[in-house]
Amino acid sequence: MSHHPLVAxxxxxxxTIRQPWTTCILTCEKAIENRPxxxxxxxxxxxxxxxxxxxPALRNPLVARTIRGxxxxxxxxxxxxxxxxxxxxxxxxxxxxxxxxxxxxxLVLTDIHELALPIPATGALGPWKPAxxxxxxxxxxxxHVRPPAS
Numbered sequence: 001m002s003h004h005p006l007v008a009x010x011x012x013x014x015x016t017i018r019q020p021w022t023t024c025i026l027t028c029e030k031a032i033e034n035r036p037x038x039x040x041x042x043x044x045x046x047x048x049x050x051x052x053x054x055x056p057a058l059r060n061p062l063v064a065r066t067i068r069g070x071x072x073x074x075x076x077x078x079x080x081x082x083x084x085x086x087x088x089x090x091x092x093x094x095x096x097x098x099x100x101x102x103x104x105x106x107l108v109l110t111d112i113h114e115l116a117l118p119i120p121a122t123g124a125l126g127p128w129k130p131a132x133x134x135x136x137x138x139x140x141x142x143x144h145v146r147p148p149a150s
Contacts, residue, residue, distance in 0.1 A: 011147035017125030034104035076118035081109040
C-alpha cells in the first residue's frame with residue numbers, strides 16, 4: 001500500500017484571488033497582484049479564483065477592456081504563474097504598474113499559463129499549500145510546469 005502526501009511539495013503554493021482580477025492576470029495584462037503584506041515565498045503559484053466577484057471592479061475601464069468577452073469562473077484553479085518578486089513602491093513615488101495599488105505589496109507574476117479546463121477547488125488566505133491531487137490535475141494540463149532543478 002502506497003502512502004501519498006496530503007499536500008504538494010514545497011515548490012508550489014496556491015493564491016486565492018477574487019474575480020475579475022484572476023481573469024485579468026490570466027490574460028497576461030495584469031502581472032501585479034496587490035496584497036496587504038510582504039510575501040517572502042517565491043516559485044510557482046496555482047491561481048485560484050474565489051467564490052466571490054468584486055463587482056465594483058467590473059466598472060473599472062482597465063478591467064472591463066481586459067476581460068471583455070471572457071467568462072469569470074469562480075471557485076476553481078484557473079492557471080499558474082511564477083511569483084518572482086514582491087515589493088512595495090516608496091511613499092509618494094510613481095506606481096510601478098497601472099495595476100498596482102498605493103500602499104500595497106506588489107506580487108510580481110511571470111510565466112503565466114491558463115488552464116484549458118478549470119479545476120473546482122477551495123482556497124485560503126495568504127499563500128496556501130495545495131493538495132497533491134490538485135497539483136496532479138494541473139500538471140496533466142500543463143506538463144511543462146515542474147519544480148526547480150535542485
